[in-house]
Amino acid sequence: MSDVLLEVTGARCEIPTARGDVIALGGVDLTVRRGEIVGLVGESGSGKSTLAKLIVGAKAPGARISGRVVLDGEDLESVKPETARGIRGRRIGIVFQDPMMALNPVVPIGRQITEAAVHNRGITREQARAEAVELLSQVGIPDAASRLRHYPHQFSGGLRQRVTIAMALACDPDLLIADEATTALDVTVQRQILDLLSRLALERSLAMIMVSHDLSVIAGRTHTTAVMYGGIIVESGPTAAVFDAPQHPYTKALLEAIPRIDAPPHSRLTAIPGNPPDLSRLGTGCPFAARCANAQPDCLPVVPPVTHPVADRTLRCYHPVDSFADARKAP
Amino acid sequence: MTVLQRERARVSNIRPRSHTLHRLRSIGGRALHLVAVLVLVTLAGTALTDLMPGSPASIILGPTASDEAIAALNAEYGYDQPLLLRYLQWLGNAITGDLGVSIQSNQPVVEVLLQRLPVTLELTVLALLLSLAIAIPAAVYAASRENSMFDRIVSGLASGFMSVPVFVIGVLLVYVLGVATRWFPVAGWAPLSSGLAENLHFVFVPVLALALGEFPAFYRLLRSDVISTLREDFVQTATVRGMPRGYILRRHVLRPSSFSLITVAAVAFGRLLAGSVVVESLFALPGLGSLALQSIPAKDIPMIQGIVVLVAVTYVLINAVVDATYALLDPRMRRI
Numbered sequence: 001m002s003d004v005l006l007e008v009t010g011a012r013c014e015i016p017t018a019r020g021d022v023i024a025l026g027g028v029d030l031t032v033r034r035g036e037i038v039g040l041v042g043e044s045g046s047g048k049s050t051l052a053k054l055i056v057g058a059k060a061p062g063a064r065i066s067g068r069v070v071l072d073g074e075d076l077e078s079v080k081p082e083t084a085r086g087i088r089g090r091r092i093g094i095v096f097q098d099p100m101m102a103l104n105p106v107v108p109i110g111r112q113i114t115e116a117a118v119h120n121r122g123i124t125r126e127q128a129r130a131e132a133v134e135l136l137s138q139v140g141i142p143d144a145a146s147r148l149r150h151y152p153h154q155f156s157g158g159l160r161q162r163v164t165i166a167m168a169l170a171c172d173p174d175l176l177i178a179d180e181a182t183t184a185l186d187v188t189v190q191r192q193i194l195d196l197l198s199r200l201a202l203e204r205s206l207a208m209i210m211v212s213h214d215l216s217v218i219a220g221r222t223h224t225t226a227v228m229y230g231g232i233i234v235e236s237g238p239t240a241a242v243f244d245a246p247q248h249p250y251t252k253a254l255l256e257a258i259p260r261i262d263a264p265p266h267s268r269l270t271a272i273p274g275n276p277p278d279l280s281r282l283g284t285g286c287p288f289a290a291r292c293a294n295a296q297p298d299c300l301p302v303v304p305p306v307t308h309p310v311a312d313r314t315l316r317c318y319h320p321v322d323s324f325a326d327a328r329k330a331p
Numbered sequence: 332m333t334v335l336q337r338e339r340a341r342v343s344n345i346r347p348r349s350h351t352l353h354r355l356r357s358i359g360g361r362a363l364h365l366v367a368v369l370v371l372v373t374l375a376g377t378a379l380t381d382l383m384p385g386s387p388a389s390i391i392l393g394p395t396a397s398d399e400a401i402a403a404l405n406a407e408y409g410y411d412q413p414l415l416l417r418y419l420q421w422l423g424n425a426i427t428g429d430l431g432v433s434i435q436s437n438q439p440v441v442e443v444l445l446q447r448l449p450v451t452l453e454l455t456v457l458a459l460l461l462s463l464a465i466a467i468p469a470a471v472y473a474a475s476r477e478n479s480m481f482d483r484i485v486s487g488l489a490s491g492f493m494s495v496p497v498f499v500i501g502v503l504l505v506y507v508l509g510v511a512t513r514w515f516p517v518a519g520w521a522p523l524s525s526g527l528a529e530n531l532h533f534v535f536v537p538v539l540a541l542a543l544g545e546f547p548a549f550y551r552l553l554r555s556d557v558i559s560t561l562r563e564d565f566v567q568t569a570t571v572r573g574m575p576r577g578y579i580l581r582r583h584v585l586r587p588s589s590f591s592l593i594t595v596a597a598v599a600f601g602r603l604l605a606g607s608v609v610v611e612s613l614f615a616l617p618g619l620g621s622l623a624l625q626s627i628p629a630k631d632i633p634m635i636q637g638i639v640v641l642v643a644v645t646y647v648l649i650n651a652v653v654d655a656t657y658a659l660l661d662p663r664m665r666r667i
Binding site for chain 1: 562563564565567568569570571572573574575578582583586587660661662663
């Protein structure tokens with residue numbers, strides 16, 4: 001059994017719009033090992049949710065998708081779409097941003113949790129219900145047995161997200177994707193849900209992809225971090241290394257934009273100048289060039305290729321942050 | 332005990348509020364609403380006579396009648412009384428099940444209505460069921476394959492039938508199924524008492540004519556509602572969890588898409604009940620529509636009032652049923 005659980009290569013997603021094609025993903029590679037927690041971070045429109053959806057086989061209507069998704073050695077693009085859907089449903093669980101939207105308002109949660117297990121794993125309805133009760137108490141819903149016949153609106157926001165987590169776990173997947181799973185929740189509840197996700201990943205030795213725009217969500221909860229900008233992964237590596245010594249100017253700027261509680265009063269907050277790029281008008285070069293402090297004329301013609309400055313890190317930048325440039329020059 | 336402990340004990344002792352009272356109140360409110368609507372409609376029915384020029388008797392007896400004859404008839408039927416008194420009298424009788432006597436035929440109105448109602452009711456119910464049976468599968472299938480060949484053909488057909496009046500559809504059906512092929516009778520009626528097969532044989536073509544007129548609205552409404560439900564996130568959730576398309580359509584999409592369909596179907600039911608005049612007269616069916624058609628020119632006021640009351644009561648009852656259905660379909664509308 002290989003160490004690698006999920007391997008995405010050359011993922012591209014183009015969405016045709018009236019203003020031209022939006023390049024939501026411009027060639028992304030991502031590897032997730034068994035039991036590894038990967039943070040996918042970036043601002044809105046950076047393509048992180050598109051990537052998460054591509055992995056589970058969902059896409060915006062009309063979008064053109066290309067690239068390979070290999071799950072546990074099986075190339076999901078080479079099998080029949082129905083088979084691929086079955087494999088994905090069975091082995092990947094996903095938790096979306098808004099639990100109210102992800103749950104059907106007119107179907108009791110018991111059925112919503114159990115239906116996929118009954119269909120994908122061929123267990124009986126009764127078995128699935130027993131498992132659902134167990135799952136609900138695992139995700140911290142009290143009085144689980146009697147709540148199976150309740151409807152989504154009878155739960156609070158935090159409990160609702162716990163229900164969707166139970167749904168994602170119903171098929172006992174190998175990979176859990178949390179796509180902005182806590183963004184729509186109160187800050188206090190956010191913390192509880194994040195702790196729950198981390199605990200579940202550990203207990204079930206789940207691999208997990210945590211998608212978030214919030215660096216503080218990613219830091220301290222993930223093994224590796226991939227930073228996305230303009231539809232590409234600009235930098236990735238072990239979380240501690242990426243946060244301690246960012247190499248890409250974008251990552252560095254993001255980290256500097258975090259307000260610090262120990263900063264002197266009335267000091268100005270740092271912001272990244274400019275706006276995220278219009279993905280329908282991306283030029284040929286590095287998408288961050290327009291806002292980058294290190295930008296040079298050679299950033300514009302071609303998107304920087306993926307380089308491996310250090311064994312377990314990737315970088316797509318011609319003019320990385322200085323500290324790193326030194327490290328690279330060293331023999 | 333600390334303040335905190337006391338507070339905790341207090342909170343845990345709060346029983347869930349009894350909801351029986353709440354529910355009773357809600358049912359009571361609905362019943363009150365029903366009564367108010369019925370009073371208004373029947374009052375308007377009684378007031379119809381005041382809206383006609385001249386007195387009812389002068390209209391019934393014609394221009395050559397003597398003043399004495401007119402006065403006598405007005406007195407006989409109570410049309411010389413003020414509106415409110417007439418209404419109260421009528422209401423008092425109506426509550427005991429007496430809607431008066433037909434001026435035209437001298438039969439009790441209730442008796443005639445009960446004779447005619449089953450015909451119209453059968454026609455309406457069957458037409459509604461048939462049109463839904465066509466519209467629901469077609470709409471769901473077309474919506475799940477938006478812009479496919481099937482979608483385009485059926486949507487085109489629906490637009491076509493929508494723009495053809497029901498009497499044209501009726502005449503066409505009579506020609507094709509009755510005259511050309513002789514599969515079905517051209518017109519007429521056999522009551523259920525003469526056998527189900529015989530009854531269905533006569534009722535089929537009129538039902539088909541009505542259903543073809545009704546299904547386009549149902550089809551188009553449900554199709555667009557299903558299309559918008561298919562864009563909901565929970566459909567995507569079910570899809571990425573590997574649920575098959577058919578299951579998603581049946582289990583997740585149909586119910587939340589059917590609210591407007593139910594409203595429109597209920598309105599259509601009421602409308603057909605009162606207004607299948609064209610089809611009833613085209614096929615010579617002894618229903619309420621043809622009864623209204625006979626009674627109005629004959630100025631048979633008790634009969635017209637009886638029809639109005641019957642239709643109004645049915646309408647109100649249907650609406651009550653629809654309200655209950657909403658709660659059945661959407662748990663969010665249930666009063667806990």
